[in-house]
Amino acid sequence: MTSAEGAGRSSGRRILIVGTGGQGVLTAARLLCDVFVDRGHHVVSGQLHGMAQRGGSVQSSVIVDGGISPRIGRGRADFVVGFEPVETVRALSFLSEQTVVYLNVAPVIPFVLGQQYVLKEGDGRYPDVEKLLSCVRESTPHVHTLDATEQAKASGSTKALNMVMLGCLLGSELLPVSAEQFWSFGEARLPPALRKVNHAAFYRGVEHSRSFHAGVVAS
Amino acid sequence: MAGKHEILQDRPGGHLCTLGNLAIVRGALEAGVQFFSCYPGTPSSEVGDTFARIAEDADIWFEYSINEKVAIEVAFGASLTGVRSMCSMKHLGLSYASDPASTMPYVGVEGGMVIVSAGDPSLITSPNEQDQRHFSRFLYYPVFDPATPEDARLMTRYAFELSEKTRLPVLMRPTTRVCHSGGMVELGALPAKRNEVRFVKDPTRYVPIPTNAKRMRMELSDRFRRAEEMLASSPFFPRTGGGRRGIIASGIGYAYVSQVIEDLGLSEQMTLQQVGAYPIPESVLLSFLDEVDRVLVVEELTPLVEECVSLAAFRNQRSVEVFGKHSGHFPIENEYSPDLVEDAVRRFAGLGARSVPSVDVPALPARPPVLCPGCPHRTSFQRVREVFGKKTVYCNDIGCYTLGYGEPFQACDVLLCMGSSISQASGIARTTGQRTVAYIGDSTFFHSGLPALANAVQAHDDITVVILDNYITAMTGFQPSVTTDRCHPVASVRKEDEVHRENGSPFSIEDAVRGLGITDVFSIDPFEEGTAREALKAAKTGRGVNVVVCHSPCVVNDRRSRKEQRPVFAIDQDACNACSLCVRQLGCPAIFVVDGEYVIDQDLCDGCELCADLCTRDAIRPVAAEVAK
Numbered sequence: 001m002t003s004a005e006g007a008g009r010s011s012g013r014r015i016l017i018v019g020t021g022g023q024g025v026l027t028a029a030r031l032l033c034d035v036f037v038d039r040g041h042h043v044v045s046g047q048l049h050g051m052a053q054r055g056g057s058v059q060s061s062v063i064v065d066g067g068i069s070p071r072i073g074r075g076r077a078d079f080v081v082g083f084e085p086v087e088t089v090r091a092l093s094f095l096s097e098q099t100v101v102y103l104n105v106a107p108v109i110p111f112v113l114g115q116q117y118v119l120k121e122g123d124g125r126y127p128d129v130e131k132l133l134s135c136v137r138e139s140t141p142h143v144h145t146l147d148a149t150e151q152a153k154a155s156g157s158t159k160a161l162n163m164v165m166l167g168c169l170l171g172s173e174l175l176p177v178s179a180e181q182f183w184s185f186g187e188a189r190l191p192p193a194l195r196k197v198n199h200a201a202f203y204r205g206v207e208h209s210r211s212f213h214a215g216v217v218a219s
Numbered sequence: 220m221a222g223k224h225e226i227l228q229d230r231p232g233g234h235l236c237t238l239g240n241l242a243i244v245r246g247a248l249e250a251g252v253q254f255f256s257c258y259p260g261t262p263s264s265e266v267g268d269t270f271a272r273i274a275e276d277a278d279i280w281f282e283y284s285i286n287e288k289v290a291i292e293v294a295f296g297a298s299l300t301g302v303r304s305m306c307s308m309k310h311l312g313l314s315y316a317s318d319p320a321s322t323m324p325y326v327g328v329e330g331g332m333v334i335v336s337a338g339d340p341s342l343i344t345s346p347n348e349q350d351q352r353h354f355s356r357f358l359y360y361p362v363f364d365p366a367t368p369e370d371a372r373l374m375t376r377y378a379f380e381l382s383e384k385t386r387l388p389v390l391m392r393p394t395t396r397v398c399h400s401g402g403m404v405e406l407g408a409l410p411a412k413r414n415e416v417r418f419v420k421d422p423t424r425y426v427p428i429p430t431n432a433k434r435m436r437m438e439l440s441d442r443f444r445r446a447e448e449m450l451a452s453s454p455f456f457p458r459t460g461g462g463r464r465g466i467i468a469s470g471i472g473y474a475y476v477s478q479v480i481e482d483l484g485l486s487e488q489m490t491l492q493q494v495g496a497y498p499i500p501e502s503v504l505l506s507f508l509d510e511v512d513r514v515l516v517v518e519e520l521t522p523l524v525e526e527c528v529s530l531a532a533f534r535n536q537r538s539v540e541v542f543g544k545h546s547g548h549f550p551i552e553n554e555y556s557p558d559l560v561e562d563a564v565r566r567f568a569g570l571g572a573r574s575v576p577s578v579d580v581p582a583l584p585a586r587p588p589v590l591c592p593g594c595p596h597r598t599s600f601q602r603v604r605e606v607f608g609k610k611t612v613y614c615n616d617i618g619c620y621t622l623g624y625g626e627p628f629q630a631c632d633v634l635l636c637m638g639s640s641i642s643q644a645s646g647i648a649r650t651t652g653q654r655t656v657a658y659i660g661d662s663t664f665f666h667s668g669l670p671a672l673a674n675a676v677q678a679h680d681d682i683t684v685v686i687l688d689n690y691i692t693a694m695t696g697f698q699p700s701v702t703t704d705r706c707h708p709v710a711s712v713r714k715e716d717e718v719h720r721e722n723g724s725p726f727s728i729e730d731a732v733r734g735l736g737i738t739d740v741f742s743i744d745p746f747e748e749g750t751a752r753e754a755l756k757a758a759k760t761g762r763g764v765n766v767v768v769c770h771s772p773c774v775v776n777d778r779r780s781r782k783e784q785r786p787v788f789a790i791d792q793d794a795c796n797a798c799s800l801c802v803r804q805l806g807c808p809a810i811f812v813v814d815g816e817y818v819i820d821q822d823l824c825d826g827c828e829l830c831a832d833l834c835t836r837d838a839i840r841p842v843a844a845e846v847a848k
Contacts, residue, residue, distance in 0.1 A: 011481060020586060033401055037236045044367075045236070045401035048343070054823075055808055056586050068367050069478035070400035073557035074575055076482070086583050093575070110584045114812035118799040119626065124812055127581045138578045 012066020013175060014076055017165075018091045019083025020108045022054040024162030028081075029060035032166065035177055035185045036064050046070030055111065057087055064176065075099075079174075081165050083148070084108050085132040095139040102168040102209070103136060104161070105129055106149035144168065144212040151204045157194065160201035167205020172213055179206045224273045231408045239397040240265035242368035242404050243307075243335055244273075246375025250331070251410040252305050254280040254297040256290040258666070259695035260309030261344040262398040263337035267307050268696060283698050286637070286666040287312035291334065292319050295388070298332040299425060300418040303379050307335035310349045311636065313390075315667070317358075320388070324359045325427050325435040327386035327442070330414050331379035334360075338394040340519045340554035346636070348553070350520040351392045352469075355497035359439055360390040361446045362497040363455070366473040368402035370495060374455060376407065381453075385446045394519065396471040396554065447498050455495030456503045464568065465490040465511030469524055472517040475560040482561070485568060494524050504531040508539055515567040516543035519554050542567055589622060592809040593778075593825025595771035596620045596687055598745040600628040601804065601829065603656065603685060606755040611656055612647050616640035616668070618660040619694045619773075620687050627806045630658060638667025645671070645680040654681045654759065661728065662692040662700035669731065675764045676735050683758045684766045686728055689773040697776050701726045732766045739765035746771060748832065774825055785826030786841035790817050794838035801830045801839065 015032070019025040029045055036043045046061040061072050075096040082088030082103040095101070107126050117124025137143050148164040155164070166186075170179040183202060190198050225235065226245050237245070243266055247255075255274070257267030267283065274281035280297065284290035287308040294306040313320065313336035320334070339345040354360040361381055363374040371393055378389040423431055450456075460480070466489055468476045473493045480486055492507045504527060508514075516525040525543040532539050542548050548563040549555065565572060590597045600623050607613075615621055615631035616639065623630030633643050640657035648655040659668045664686050675682055692698040732740050739761050741754035751769075758765045795817055802810055802817065807830060809823035819830075821842065831839040 033236045037234065037403075042403055043236045043401070044403070046396065047399055047401075048395075054591065056588060067474075067478045067481055068402065069474040069557060070396065070402065071475065071557050073479070073482070073561055074573075076557075089580055090583055092578055092580060109811060109813075110586045111589070111808040111811055112587060113584055114802050114810060114817075115626065115806060117812045118802045127583065131581055135578050135580050139576070 013064045013078050014066065014072045015062045015064070015079040015081065015169070016072055016077045016091060016094050017060045017062070017081045017083070018087040019058055020087060021056040021058050023058070023083045023108070024159065025058045025060050025083060028162040028166050029062050031186050031189065032062045034189070035182050036062075038185055039177055039181065041065050041176060044068060044070045055108070057090060059087075059091060079169060081169050082136075083161060083165055085129050086110075086127065089132050089135050092135060092139055095136070097140050098142075099140045100142040100172065100174065101136055101140060101144065102165060103133070103143060103145045104148035104165060105133065105145050106147050144209070146208050148205070151208070152201050155201035155204055156197035160194065160197050163198045163201035164205040167202040167207075168209040168212075169205075171206030171209030179203075223276050224269070226269060227273055227276060227409075228406065229409050230406050233406045235404050235406060236401050237368055237404050238265060238399060238401050239365065239368045239371045239393050240337075240399070241269055242372040242402070243375050243391060243393065244269045245404060245406070246372040247305050247333065247379070248277060248409055249372070249407040250376045250379035251303055251413045252279060252379070253302040253330070253413055254294060254304035255306065256282045256284045256293045256304075257307040258284050258287045258290050258312055259692055259698045260312050260337075261695060262339060262393075262395040263307050263309045263312075263335060264695045264698070265398070266335055266337075268698065271698075285701065287316040288319060291316040291323075294332060294334075295319065295323055295328070298328040298330045298388075300329065300416050301414050302330040302416055303332070303383075303414055304330060305333045305335065307337070309345065310336055310338045310351055311345060311347070312336065313351060313354075314349065315637065320354075321358050322427055323388045324443075325432055325439055326425055327435070327438075328382055328388055329386075331382035332388045333375060333378045333382060333391055334388060335391045335393070337398050338392055338520075340394055343395055346634070348520065350523065351390065352497050352523050353521070354390050359387065359443045361385070361387060361450065362390040362392055364470045364495060364497070365391075365393050365397050366470055366493065366495070367397065368400065369404050370455075371397060372404050372407070374495065377453060377455075381446060381449055384449065385442045387442055387446055394470055394554065443498075447500050450496050450498070451500035451502050453496065456493060456500070458490065458492045458507065460486055460489045460491045461510075462488040462490055463510070463512045464488065464515075465492060465507060465513070466515045466517060466564070466567075467492040467494060467507060467524060467528060468517035469494040470519055472519055472555050472560065475555060475557045476517045476564065478557060479561045479564050483564065483568070483570065485564070489568070494518070497523070499524065499527050501531055504528060505535060505537075508532055508535070508537045511539060513540045513567070514542065515548065515563065516541065517549070517555070517560060517563070518543070521551065589806060589808050590619065591775055591825070592807055592823050593774040593827040594619070595689060595745050595769065595774065596623065597628075597805060597807065598771070598827065598829050599685065599687055599769045600630045602745055602748070602751045602755060604628065604630070606752060606759055607656055607683075612644075612651070612653065614640040614644040614647065614655060614657045616657070616659040616663050618663050618687075620658055620660055623658065627804050637663055638671055641668050641671035641675060641682070641684055644682040644684070645675045645678060648681045649678065652681075654683060657682055657684045659684065659686055661686065661688040661690065661702045664728065665701045665726070669735075672732065672737075672764070672766075673735050676737060679763050681762065682764055683761075684764065686766060686768045688728060688768055688770045689776075691773045691776050693773045693776065697773070702728060728768050732768075737764050737766055739763075741765070741767045743767060743769055744771055745769045746827070774827070778825065786843070787821045787824040787826050788819050788828070788831055788839050789821065789842045790819055791838045791840060792816060794836050796836055796838075798835070800835065801833060804833060805830055
């Protein structure tokens with residue numbers, strides 16, 4: 001990899017995927033692992049789902065051609081794929097100035113906010129999304145935002161959110177697997193009924209990513 | 220069924236990226252495991268769930284046992300007939316099974332036997348953290364402590380051989396981060412030959428009455444020494460790097476430290492020693508101590524390796540400085556992280572602390588676990604609270620229903636361990652003179668609630684036991700419980716069908732409870748408000764022990780096979796006066812408050828109707844089902 005965005009690593013590519021239970025984070029991580037293994041790479045991954053369930057915080061790491069540790073240290077993520085703004089900010093300590101972030105700006109509102117509101121334990125509001133984005137931008141200049149939930153919906157289902165996000169990551173051309181290689185591997189492993197939707201969603205992500213990165217080069 | 224599970228592939232030399240728990244299964248398969256039993260518990264559950272899926276293809280005797288004590292005893296019985304057996308559980312399960320586990324090394328196994336007991340440092344899904352590595356000294360178990368899935372595979376395979384050669388049961392002890400991490404595993408050969416099934420009667424060998432046990436005690440020491448010798452020549456104590464500064468590490472700490480050493484560029488200046496098993500052979504420690512002057516010990520929980528290193532140095536007059544927990548480089552509590560390890564290694568290597576840029580972050584809302592929309596436990600809690608009120612003491616138990624803790628249900632005033640709700644309720648009812656409620660699920664009830672209930676009957680305690688029967692062990696990932704209908708798919712039993720299923724599961728909670736002499740037994744469907752309330756009122760005014768069995772399937776499991784989608788609900792904003800009752804009382808994750816307006820997320824709503832029943836203004840109504848979700 002020659003891109004300046006990825007410089008400063010000691011070994012491997014460390015990818016962190018964050019979101020909430022039900023958004024497809026774990027499926028995305030699993031697919032990513034499988035495609036790298038299929039193409040002969042060494043992969044370790046970590047997940048923490050403990051008591052997390054639908055709506056809980058989910059973090060999953062995928063480390064390609066690195067060592068044996070499944071967890072990423074402070075400031076050592078090369079890529080953060082944020083399915084949700086609050087969850088991305090929760091993962092801020094993993095970012096450095098070199099980290100490339102793909103960030104879905106559509107929030108998943110925690111239902112507890114309603115409870116806090118009626119119990120007068122808080123104002124019941126989700127944090128200001130612009131403020132969250134600026135926190136991420138303060139950590140690294142390489143932040144690419146999009147409304148991936150909207151993109152998934154436009155592709156046919158919000159369930160395809162994870163494919164939009166994977167499209168962003170793989171469309172970057174910063175990883176040793178190309179978007180096309182990923183799709184030809186992944187398509188057989190996804191539910192046939194959603195193949196069309198997933199395909200559209202994935203390539204929407206890829207297109208976005210390519211235009212982001214083209215923009216970076218241009219400016 | 221679509222082909223064999225990937226863990227069964229016969230492709231020696233091939234590679235797979237798989238979870239630590241599945242690597243354990245693979246190791247056992249490569250060792251020719253023939254018998255498997257378990258009780259689920261995070262983070263161990265995928266071991267059993269994988270065996271459940273492959274048992275038929277792999278020709279393995281399999282069971283989800285009633286509890287961990289039984290699981291161990293069943294597997295031990297199988298081992299005495301010569302077969303290789305395995306059983307798995309979480310750390311708390313091994314505590315529960317410690318009675319049989321403590322005498323098994325005395326009696327000794329025939330076919331190799333490996334117990335998997337997964338640890339949970341940091342109490343991610345447990346009420347305590349334990350260091351089961353102490354089973355090596357406490358009860359004479361060889362214990363394996365993998366750092367990676369590949370370690371887990373190799374150690375499990377080797378553990379069967381070690382077990383058979385020493386006749387000791389062996390403990391495989393991964394922690395959450397190993398169980399649930401994916402890593403590269405090399406596939407070994409699957410054996411064609413398996414142990415023969417053969418039981419030879421020999422009571423002097425298998426019956427630990429004191430006369431025999433005294434002899435066994437002496438033999439046990441010999442067998443344990445032999446295990447230590449075998450471990451000394453095993454591949455589970457690798458040493459890399461070089462230099463007079465040494466790091467000795469175990470478990471996931473070894474994975475973290477090897478990454479940190481690489482990131483800091485210290486590979487050439489540090490001697491790194493892994494500890495993969497216990498007892499740590501003295502020869503391993505001495506040859507490590509020969510190479511170093513200063514040692515940093517990296518291990519989670521108790522300073523076991525640290526004390527072994529210090530003791531070996533002291534006994535053999537080696538002058539080394541030992542750093543770890545005693546020196547304050549690491550805490551005794553909780554799991555380690557790559558950052559914690561990096562900070563300690565920097566301090567040990569004399570490098571400055573790492574500067575981390577700080578960013579001001581707004582307060583972030585938490586996303587705590589909650590009962591799912593439509594969960595029958597929510598309805599049961601609601602019904603019981605209406606009748607028993609706020610003053611009653613509620614003892615709760617281990618399962619999804621522990622989420623009755625706090626607002627809005629206040630259904631968990633005390634909690635301890637599996638089955639404890641009933642016994643704690645006995646103690647509280649007896650001394651306070653107040654009728655006390657115990658909540659317990661179907662799987663937990665048969666796990667360890669039955670003896671407590673018999674005890675309460677014997678003492679004539681004024682308790683009401685509310686058994687929440689959702690036909691499944693939900694929290695650990697939908698393993699069948701004894702009330703799971705084995706004749707039909709679990710999910711096909713709808714509450715409308717029948718509360719007393721006549722052709723379903725062979726188990727009847729009601730029959731079991733009546734068999735203990737309890738006459739006041741009420742079967743209810745919590746969603747049927749009228750009958751539920753009547754039964755609870757009768758229970759409240761009753762004398763002695765009574766039992767209310769709430770039958771209703773786990774909604775998540777049920778939804779998978781539900782033929783018709785139930786109508787979902789919406790709130791009519793014109794009728795809603797924002798009284799907040801629905802949010803305040805139900806804690807349903809489908810109901811939100813957006814800019815002061817109460818709304819139901821129809822993607823999340825399950826159509827249980829509880830909120831509609833509760834609403835005093837009739838503002839919550841079903842919406843016509845549009846497209847299938």
